Amino acid sequence: MAVFTEVSNPQARELLRTLQLGELVELRGIEGGIENTNYFLTSDRGEYVLTLFERLTAEQLPFYLHLMKHLAHSGIPVPDPCADKHGEILHTVCGKPAAVVNKLRGRSQLAPQAVHCAAVGGMLARMHLAGRDYDRQQPNLRGLPWWNDTVPVVLPHIGEPQQALLRAELAYQNHVAASPAYAALPRGPVHADLFRDNVMFEGETLTGFFDFYFAGVDTWLFDLAVCLNDWCIDLPTGVHDAPRAQAMIDAYQAVRPLTAAERELLPAMARAGALRFWISRLWDFYLPREASMLKPHDPTHFERVLQQRIAHPLRLA
Ligand SMILES: Nc1ncnc2c1ncn2[C@@H]1O[C@H](COP(=O)(O)OP(=O)(O)OP(=O)(O)O)[C@@H](O)[C@H]1O
Numbered sequence: 001m002a003v004f005t006e007v008s009n010p011q012a013r014e015l016l017r018t019l020q021l022g023e024l025v026e027l028r029g030i031e032g033g034i035e036n037t038n039y040f041l042t043s044d045r046g047e048y049v050l051t052l053f054e055r056l057t058a059e060q061l062p063f064y065l066h067l068m069k070h071l072a073h074s075g076i077p078v079p080d081p082c083a084d085k086h087g088e089i090l091h092t093v094c095g096k097p098a099a100v101v102n103k104l105r106g107r108s109q110l111a112p113q114a115v116h117c118a119a120v121g122g123m124l125a126r127m128h129l130a131g132r133d134y135d136r137q138q139p140n141l142r143g144l145p146w147w148n149d150t151v152p153v154v155l156p157h158i159g160e161p162q163q164a165l166l167r168a169e170l171a172y173q174n175h176v177a178a179s180p181a182y183a184a185l186p187r188g189p190v191h192a193d194l195f196r197d198n199v200m201f202e203g204e205t206l207t208g209f210f211d212f213y214f215a216g217v218d219t220w221l222f223d224l225a226v227c228l229n230d231w232c233i234d235l236p237t238g239v240h241d242a243p244r245a246q247a248m249i250d251a252y253q254a255v256r257p258l259t260a261a262e263r264e265l266l267p268a269m270a271r272a273g274a275l276r277f278w279i280s281r282l283w284d285f286y287l288p289r290e291a292s293m294l295k296p297h298d299p300t301h302f303e304r305v306l307q308q309r310i311a312h313p314l315r316l317a
């Protein structure tokens, strides 16, 4: 569980008043999530999610919050940040930057079938297209420069074979990032963390994407690769599930066909997607922060996924 900062009922009441969202009925810390403090905030007017940002700064946050607003207003089912009477969507609670968004219907589908993967693929492509006219810029803060900075920090904590794999993959990704094919990849705002636990479903109907706080401008292919690595694998082994991956890619391409450069670099981006989360999980595991409720994710999972993507390159049918 992750509640890094405790919010009191009087503080929640004051926030609801500022946002003109009615009277407090319940404030409940949310289990799950490892980045931010999250509460379900229920008032007599509706159900909301209060997020206190633990690492992101007030300078970085407008990119994410306005992106969510932009996407919500473009018909993509994402939480819409609540504004105060001055139109401000970034607030302060307990001295931390904070936001209140509407609570999405549904629940996470943690054992997805092809039909769920197709729904994610189609909506991901619609989201990429809807982001084209979003005018704010911010890079993916967990992109290649962060990998280059963070790998030396985690290397002393891991065994020799893992060090060798991490070093080799980082060198490979630096090489890919300098290639003409990479420069030709279409880019825009991406979610960059669209795992099973960041999408809501009601049955087979997708009801929302959320947790945009790793979003940034990056290649659309990286976003698709992150999804394939989570939605379309056998979780215990990291082995690729071809029918689910095909369903996701077909649905994505029905909205936006992949370019030649994207087809060429899909295997490399699948590796990049695994590397990114291996590094962040190592970092969270070996350099943890204080939290009153926190369960770090298992880093070895993405070591296995990376090994799988290297041994069995992801090719399009
Ligand atoms: N807008 C929302 N609507 C409904 N439920 C939400 C919403 N936002 C968050 N939640 C719930 O809160 C939980 C934790 O949120 P989230 O995944 O954003 O945490 P985090 O710490 O920011 O992220 P991470 O997944 O990066 O560790 C989610 O699994 C979900 O159950």
Ligand SMILES: N[C@@H](CCO)C(=O)O
Pocket (backbone or CB within 6 Å): 034, 035, 193, 195, 277, 280, 281, 297
């Ligand atoms: N989705 C990430 C957690 C941070 O959002 C992971 O599984 O490592």
